[in-house]
Amino acid sequence: MIIVLVGPPGAGKGTQARRIADKYGIPQLSTGDMFREKIASGDELGKKIKDIVESGNLVPSEITIQMIVERIKEPDCANGFLLDGFPRNVEQAEGLEKALSEAGKNLDAVVQLDVNDDELVERISGRFTCACCDEGYHDKFKKPAVEDTCDACGAEGQFKRRADDTPEKVKVRLDVYHDQTAPILAYYQSRNLLDQVDGMQDMDKVSEDISAVLDTIAAGDAPKRKNGSNPKI
Ligand code: ADP
Ligand code: ADP
Ligand code: ZN
Numbered sequence: 001m002i003i004v005l006v007g008p009p010g011a012g013k014g015t016q017a018r019r020i021a022d023k024y025g026i027p028q029l030s031t032g033d034m035f036r037e038k039i040a041s042g043d044e045l046g047k048k049i050k051d052i053v054e055s056g057n058l059v060p061s062e063i064t065i066q067m068i069v070e071r072i073k074e075p076d077c078a079n080g081f082l083l084d085g086f087p088r089n090v091e092q093a094e095g096l097e098k099a100l101s102e103a104g105k106n107l108d109a110v111v112q113l114d115v116n117d118d119e120l121v122e123r124i125s126g127r128f129t130c131a132c133c134d135e136g137y138h139d140k141f142k143k144p145a146v147e148d149t150c151d152a153c154g155a156e157g158q159f160k161r162r163a164d165d166t167p168e169k170v171k172v173r174l175d176v177y178h179d180q181t182a183p184i185l186a187y188y189q190s191r192n193l194l195d196q197v198d199g200m201q202d203m204d205k206v207s208e209d210i211s212a213v214l215d216t217i218a219a220g221d222a223p224k225r226k227n228g229s230n231p232k233i
Contacts, residue, residue: 001026001080001218002105004087004096006184007113009173010124011199012206015136016113017084019207024214027076030084031064033134034071036162054163056172058088058180065095072099080108089180093187108217110188111210113199117174124165131158142203192225 001024005013014030021028035053038046049059058064068086071077087093100107115123126139135152137144137159149156164173188194197209216223 001108001214002083002100003080003108003214004083004110004188005085005113006087006110006181007199008115008117008120008177008181009170010120010127011113011115012123012203013084013113015203016206016210017082018134018136020210020214021082023211024080024082024218026080026082028082028084029068029071029077029086031059031068031086031088032084034067035059054169056164056169056176058176061089061091061095064088065092065099068096069099072103087184090183090187093184107193109195109213109223110184110193111213112185112194112196113206114196115199119200120174121167121170124170125167127165128159128161130155131160195223195225 003020003026005017005020007013014032017028017030020026032053035049039050039053040046045063049063052059064086068083072081083096087096096107123138123141126141127136128139129136130150130153132155133150133153135150136142144151148159150158164170185194195213197206197213199206201209213223
């Protein structure tokens with residue numbers, strides 16, 4: 001299966017992407033994670049994009065598309081993959097479509113997580129992750145069972161917060177989402193690929209709703225889609 005997970009910053013894409021990737025045995029390709037790794041490595045590209053990523057704006061599509069096009073040629077993507085945070089504008093959606101058609105592949109579904117802006121600010125303000133295994137946490141919604149210890153890998157004192165998870169940067173990122181990313185919803189709806197999931201629900205219920213959509217597709221059936229009506233953004 002080839003799946004795109006789309007939603008505003010803090011909607012729960014990373015949280016759900018990890019679960020989907022585990023359940024269906026496909027790699028999770030997060031452009032945000034890939035860019036943060038490049039920045040941490042301090043290579044040429046990392047230096048070039050650092051200020052852009054930390055400001056909350058989008059990295060130029062040419063760079064982003066090339067990075068993903070190369071990544072999906074890797075052997076672990078042969079049986080499908082989950083794109084988390086890509087595409088983020090129509091130019092990237094077109095780049096993906098071209099790359100897939102050249103490889104004789106098709107996108108199976110675009111799952112949109114719908115969450116309102118006030119909730120996003122709260123989710124982002126409380127977000128932290130384990131530096132060792134990337135498990136995601138939240139000050140209020142998902143605390144580790146033992147303080148300062150990762151539930152997933154047991155690492156102690158290894159939690160980190162993102163440089164762009166500040167209230168000012170969140171505002172920029174939300175504006176970027178509404179202006180540049182939201183148009184891809186109509187793009188995918190017109191191709192009958194869009195499935196909307198209520199991302200305001202608790203994490204497990206969101207996972208259940210996504211699985212219901214993906215299980216239908218995995219079984220080779222057509223999911224029920226509201227083709228034609230305007231997507232909720
Ligand atoms: P969020 O968790 O807020 O959705 P991500 O981790 O997906 O954020 O992305 C963090 C930052 O990385 C973005 O604000 C942007 O600067 C950059 N980025 C990630 N994906 C893309 C993309 N597809 N196109 C351009 N820039 C991107
Ligand atoms: P994204 O990748 O879309 O930016 P994350 O998956 O990192 O979003 O989630 C943002 C924050 O919100 C994290 O701290 C995560 O633990 C928390 N979170 C994710 N999904 C939910 C949910 N359904 N309800 C409450 N908090 C959530
Ligand atoms: Zn961990």
